[in-house]
Amino acid sequence: MSSLNAGTDDHARPHLRLMFRLQWETTQDAYVLLYPEGMVKLNPSAGEILARCDGTRKLDDIIDELEDLFGASDLAADVYRFIDHARQRGWLD
Amino acid sequence: MSTVSSIMHVNVAGSTDMNTDSIRPSQPLWLLAELTYRCPLHCAFCYNPTDFAHDATELDTHAWLDVISQARKMGAAQIGFSGGEPLLRDDLETLVAHARGIGFYTNLITSGVGLTETRIAGLKEAGLDHIQLSFQDSTRELNDFVSSTRTFDLKQRVARLIKQHGYPMVLNCVLHRYNLPHVAQIIEMALEMEADYLELANTQYYGWAMLNREQLMPTSEQLREAEATVNQYRERLGNRCRILFVVPDYFEERPKACMNGWGSVFLGIAPDGTALPCHAARSLPGLELPHVRDASLAHIWYESAAFNAFRGDSWMREPCRTCDERAVDHGGCRCQAYLLTGDAAAADPVCSKSPDHDKIEQVVMLARRPARDENVQPLIFRSRENSLRIG
Numbered sequence: 001m002s003s004l005n006a007g008t009d010d011h012a013r014p015h016l017r018l019m020f021r022l023q024w025e026t027t028q029d030a031y032v033l034l035y036p037e038g039m040v041k042l043n044p045s046a047g048e049i050l051a052r053c054d055g056t057r058k059l060d061d062i063i064d065e066l067e068d069l070f071g072a073s074d075l076a077a078d079v080y081r082f083i084d085h086a087r088q089r090g091w092l093d
Numbered sequence: 094m095s096t097v098s099s100i101m102h103v104n105v106a107g108s109t110d111m112n113t114d115s116i117r118p119s120q121p122l123w124l125l126a127e128l129t130y131r132c133p134l135h136c137a138f139c140y141n142p143t144d145f146a147h148d149a150t151e152l153d154t155h156a157w158l159d160v161i162s163q164a165r166k167m168g169a170a171q172i173g174f175s176g177g178e179p180l181l182r183d184d185l186e187t188l189v190a191h192a193r194g195i196g197f198y199t200n201l202i203t204s205g206v207g208l209t210e211t212r213i214a215g216l217k218e219a220g221l222d223h224i225q226l227s228f229q230d231s232t233r234e235l236n237d238f239v240s241s242t243r244t245f246d247l248k249q250r251v252a253r254l255i256k257q258h259g260y261p262m263v264l265n266c267v268l269h270r271y272n273l274p275h276v277a278q279i280i281e282m283a284l285e286m287e288a289d290y291l292e293l294a295n296t297q298y299y300g301w302a303m304l305n306r307e308q309l310m311p312t313s314e315q316l317r318e319a320e321a322t323v324n325q326y327r328e329r330l331g332n333r334c335r336i337l338f339v340v341p342d343y344f345e346e347r348p349k350a351c352m353n354g355w356g357s358v359f360l361g362i363a364p365d366g367t368a369l370p371c372h373a374a375r376s377l378p379g380l381e382l383p384h385v386r387d388a389s390l391a392h393i394w395y396e397s398a399a400f401n402a403f404r405g406d407s408w409m410r411e412p413c414r415t416c417d418e419r420a421v422d423h424g425g426c427r428c429q430a431y432l433l434t435g436d437a438a439a440a441d442p443v444c445s446k447s448p449d450h451d452k453i454e455q456v457v458m459l460a461r462r463p464a465r466d467e468n469v470q471p472l473i474f475r476s477r478e479n480s481l482r483i484g
Contacts, residue, residue, distance in 0.1 A: 018259070018261055019222075019223060019261030019289055019290075021198060021222065023170070023196060023198075025168065025170060027120055027167070027168030028168065032170060034170060034171065034198035034222075035198070035223075035261075036200060036222075036223040036225065036261055036263050036289075036290060037123075037171065037173065037200055037223075037225070037263070038171070039122060039170055039171060039198070090332040090335065
């Protein structure tokens with residue numbers, strides 16, 4: 001699907017919903033998302049995106065930071081897609 | 094209170110392939126701390142062992158703190174405080190604070206009895222992440238009947254208290270033939286209480302539930318109707334309240350991947366410190382369950398005979414041994430295999446390939462009896478007295 005930022009406000013400051021906690025797990029060498037009686041192990045890019053969804057950063061700033069981090073200039077579509085996915089999963093407000 | 098289904102819904106991308114014995118087992122992810130078998134409720138569907146009253150020994154605070162530290166060091170990230178009723182331990186706040194402090198996501202699994210304003214505030218201060226509250230039905234009459242207590246109104250108050258204190262709330266209701274027709278009302282009740290998650294946990298037949306299996310077993314029509322109702326609500330509710338509903342395995346053609354595989358993610362510690370590869374492992378004969386007093390958790394998890402007994406697939410018999418689905422369901426549940434076939438290494442008879450599958454079919458057929466049947470033994474409630482008598 002390529003419905004990029006449908007319904008996503010570029011100026012929103014995404015943050016995790018109350019019941020989720022993002023945590024770096026050394027033994028798994030990955031970020032995990034913890035929630036009541038469950039856990040999702042995140043791949044590196046998903047982890048880096050969610051780690052920035054702390055309610056202080058605008059989506060635009062998150063994309064800038066990630067493009068710096070990965071040395072890329074075209075991550076916006078991927079980030080939008082993931083944010084949409086995370087909202088559908090109920091992780092983000 | 095406790096339900097077997099409340100194990101973690103693991104979704105681990107690229108989890109370790111456990112199907113060859115040479116691979117080192119993955120770490121435990123979910124520590125279930127059964128702090129006590131004492132419980133103010135007497136639920137007829139409880140999975141706790143029926144002989145729980147014969148040994149009332151409980152680990153002390155120091156021993157629990159040590160268990161929690163060891164499990165975290167091994168990589169466990171979720172901890173459930175359960176029982177029995179964990180609020181009967183007055184060191185619960187201490188244990189939660191320690192677990193949260195070293196990075197566990199902390200879950201309290203409770204009947205609500207004893208969750209006063211003071212204790213809920215203390216638990217909040219300790220950093221408790223979430224509370225799972227059990228209900229037995231949407232009606233006072235049935236809630237109080239199957240738990241053999243008067244707790245319905247108390248649970249309503251506790252649900253409000255949980256929301257007031259800003260906790261995510263999971264409402265858990267164990268389903269059986271008496272309350273399956275109430276599924277819509279149970280969902281409405283959860284919505285009214287602003288539950289974030291509703292676990293409709295069909296009874297699993299271990300411990301007390303196994304004793305009462307004939308009474309509790311639903312009909313397939315009841316299940317189908319309940320499932321259709323759940324699906325209608327799911328469509329309407331989206332993320333507002335997530336509903337978990339799993340068809341009980343007696344009504345399936347293939348077994349569930351019990352515990353995600355033996356010794357794969359789940360580590361249970363019983364009140365006396367016995368380490369359990371699954372909730373019902375005590376029912377298996379000849380399995381010498383290790384004790385946290387005698388060995389480190391790492392040794393118990395990686396080295397003990399009990400935790401290795403059903404890892405991988407070399408223990409399997411036919412039809413599992415050559416089945417191309419053995420990596421999916423790991424042969425199903427070992428305890429169910431033993432309870433129904435007398436052989437813990439047999440295929441879970443839930444599987445239609447099992448030579449003992451007719452035993453499941455017979456039980457399911459029996460559920461088709463008339464609503465009132467004098468020949469069925471009355472419910473036996475989980476109580477100390479009953480445990481000492483029959484356990």
